[in-house]
Amino acid sequence: MSIGNSPDGNSPEDERPFEDDREAEQLSIGRVLRQARIEAGLSVDDVSSATRVRVAIIHAIEQDDFAPCGGDVYARGHIRTVARAVHLDPVPLLARYDADHGGRPAPTPAAPLFEAERIRPERRGPNWTAAMVAAIVAVIGFVGFTVVKGSDGGDNTKTQVAEGSTPTAGKSAPPRSHTSKPADPKPDPSDSAIAAAPQDKVTVQVSATDGRSWISAKDHNGRMLFDGLLKKGDSKTFQDNTKINLILGDAGAIQLYVNGKKIEDAFQPGAVERLTYTKGDPQVG
Structure with a gap:
């Protein structure tokens, strides 16, 4: 069975190259990255080793499938990293991605930040930082009481706790306890939390x-x-x-x-x- 020609004498096959030309003028993000990778003489494994992005994700991105990235934030990060690895400017690609996916992701609102801070003390695991601070405060209170009383036991106690706290009764403290302070500077709170972790x-x-x-x-x-x-x-x-x-x-x-x-x-x-x-x-x- 023969296929009829169009009124201008061209067959449908004659018109397809023009459609391919129009598609070539607007390469997708994945095709741009793939073409740049090939021109740079790099394999997908080479790009994965250089960027730490998994091979499966790179294959998906080159096919314009951004679902394996896990969201817009991760997709934008992968596009930026892969583009730099194949010697491309990531800015135009990110702009095209934002245009195709509803714009750049909105920044995280302030409310979840404060909410996260509120729920942290309620976690099931013990709060070792709070427990350590409470113990130090209790020991300092006892030291202050014994120093005022002038007991010998108070001198020994104060020498033991001078490492992790600032004494409250420095004026009446014995000289040997005062001289032991510089040997153990006050640690940073975050370092103390790590050092105290069981x-x-x-x-x-x-x-x-x-x-x-x-x-x-x-x-x-x-x-x-x-x-x-x-x-x-x-x-x-x-x-x-x-x-x-x-x-x-x-x-x-x-x-x-x-x-x-x-x-x-x-x-x-x-x-x-x-x-x-x-x-x-x-x-x-």
């Missing part, structure tokens, strides 16, 4: 040292401990009986201390990292 728990401190970053932290039951933005210089400490699950929106801006140990992973700026830490030596889940 061996049967996991303690994670997250600090925004090189910029600001959105972070999310959950306990082993999946209950949210924090979900919000850390500004440069801010720090958060989380503790659980079994494990802490973290998501870092800009891992390159974050410094981690796990169970008192500094994590030396070279996180890339703008990279999104999902991490799990448990008891014992720090291990990325």
Whole structure:
């Protein structure tokens, strides 16, 4: 059976190249990234090794499937990271993504930040920081009472607690207790919380040292401990009986201390990292 020609003498097949030309003029984000990767002589494995983005996610992005990224925030972070790895400017690609997906994600409102702070003291695990502070306050009160009484036992007690607190009765303190203070400077509150963490728990401190970053932290039951933005210089400490699950929106801006140990992973700026830490030596889940 023959196929009839159009009135101008061209068959439908003759018109298809013009449609392909129009489609080529507007390459999708995934096709732009794939073409740049090929021109750079890189494989998907090469890009994954350079960016820490999983191979499956890179394949999905090159097919314009952003669902495996887990949301707009993560998708934008992956696009930025992959674009830099294949020597592209990520700004136009992010603008196109925002235009196709309803605009740039709105910043986290202030209310969840305060809500997260309110619910943290109510978690099921013991609050070791609060317990340590309460114990120090009780000991200082006892020391002040015994110093006023002038008892010898008060001198010994004050020497023991001078390491982690500021004495309230410095004027009447014996010289030997006063001279022992400089040997043990007052620790930073977050460092004290890590140092006091028991061996049967996991303690994670997250600090925004090189910029600001959105972070999310959950306990082993999946209950949210924090979900919000850390500004440069801010720090958060989380503790659980079994494990802490973290998501870092800009891992390159974050410094981690796990169970008192500094994590030396070279996180890339703008990279999104999902991490799990448990008891014992720090291990990325």
